Each structure stands twice: as structure tokens, then as C-alpha cells.
Amino acid sequence: MAKKQDVLDRDKIKKIQKIERIILAKKDMYPVEEFLSKKKSGDILDVVVKTILSQNTSDNLRDIAFENLKRRFKDMREILHADEAEVVELIRVCGLPRVKLKRIKSAIEKITQRFENPEELCKLAKDSAFSFLTSIDGIGPKSAEVILAFGCGFDTFPVDTHVSRIIRRLGIADGSREKIYHLVSPHFKNKILSHVFLIHHGRKICKARNPLCNLCVFKRYCDYYTRRQR
Numbered sequence: 001m002a003k004k005q006d007v008l009d010r011d012k013i014k015k016i017q018k019i020e021r022i023i024l025a026k027k028d029m030y031p032v033e034e035f036l037s038k039k040k041s042g043d044i045l046d047v048v049v050k051t052i053l054s055q056n057t058s059d060n061l062r063d064i065a066f067e068n069l070k071r072r073f074k075d076m077r078e079i080l081h082a083d084e085a086e087v088v089e090l091i092r093v094c095g096l097p098r099v100k101l102k103r104i105k106s107a108i109e110k111i112t113q114r115f116e117n118p119e120e121l122c123k124l125a126k127d128s129a130f131s132f133l134t135s136i137d138g139i140g141p142k143s144a145e146v147i148l149a150f151g152c153g154f155d156t157f158p159v160d161t162h163v164s165r166i167i168r169r170l171g172i173a174d175g176s177r178e179k180i181y182h183l184v185s186p187h188f189k190n191k192i193l194s195h196v197f198l199i200h201h202g203r204k205i206c207k208a209r210n211p212l213c214n215l216c217v218f219k220r221y222c223d224y225y226t227r228r229q230r
Ligand code: SF4
Pocket: 166, 169, 170, 205, 206, 207, 211, 212, 213, 214, 216, 217, 218, 219, 222, 223, 224, 225
């Protein structure tokens, strides 16, 4: 049986529903549709590699590292037989190059061992694809959800640093990103749309330092904002 702290109470679930209604009503505040149009835009191995490169770095540095790889390798499978020192230099810009290279190779190896055509991963049921991806070293729930959304077109709710900060401040859930993901993800109906909206919102309004609460569409329901008003 699930422990009490492992499930959300009714009030928290209702708060998610209110937040999601606001997201749907205000989605044009941010380029959500444009972002979503890139969904399932690439080769699955490209998405896997890009997702691993994006760990603990900015989008900008991840993109530079990924473009360096794309200029050198047409197919990401070539990385398995490439000179490691060369690949490390190509991705050094996004940090932890040796760790990321190890994760990239392990992911490509596992995917290509199981599927002759890596795109077949997307033919699995979402839960099976998620279990398979999270069994790979260095791919946690957030990375798996990103890969399933942008590599396969599944509707998922990755919990990154922006999403987790907003969820905590709203008073919906606390703890690690992984815990927040397990608690919150099942209750969002429009998962990837909500994820993309919250990422933009975290960058522009609910910033880590000095959130712009007076401009925030969620302030009515936000515990952090309420505390600051006292
Ligand atoms: S009211 Fe402030 S703290 Fe709350 S979600 Fe909005 S910006 Fe973040």
C-alpha cells in the first residue's frame, strides 16, 4: 500500500487542476505551440544523445556540443567506434564530457542491442519504453520523459529544475525532482503542454531568484506568494 506521503491529497490534486486550467487558458503567453511543433522532430538516437548532453548544463551549451557531434557523425551509432578523446573534446563545452560520453555510449549500445531499428523503441507501450530507458545508466525519469516526448511523441511530464521549483512554491509537492515527478505527473492531463508552459514560466516569471510574483498568473493559488504577503 502507498505511504501517505507518497500520494497527493485531494486539495493538492484540485490545485493541479486549477493550475492546468490556467495553463490552457494562457498558453499563448509563451511559444508553447512552436515548441511542441518540434515534438517528435528527430531521430530517436539524436534525441537520446541531446538529452544526455543537456544534463547539468544550459540549453545553449548543450546545443553547441550537439552540433559539434552532428558535424562529425552523421549517425550517432558511429560514436561507439570513434576515438574517445576526440568525442570528449567535441562535447567538452557542455561539461562532464567523460561521464556524458560513457552514458551516451551505454545508451546507444543498449538501444541498438535491443532494437535493430532504434525507432522501434517508440512502438512499445509508454510504460515499457519508460522502464527500458530508465534501466540505462545515466537516464533517470526526467531524461526518459524528455526522450519519450521529443523522440517518440508520447504525452509526458518531465520534471526539470523550473518545473520542480514552481511545483514546490505553489505548495503542491516537495522533495526531490524524482519524488515530485511521481506525485504530480499522473494528475496533469495535458502533460507535455503543461511542462513546456512551466519551463517558460520558470525562466521568465517564477525565476529562482526574485520571482516576479505580481505578474504571475498562478499567484492566487501560490503558497509562496501568500506567505510573502503576510
Ligand atoms: S506567485 Fe511567485 S512564487 Fe508563486 S508561482 Fe508565481 S512567480 Fe512563482
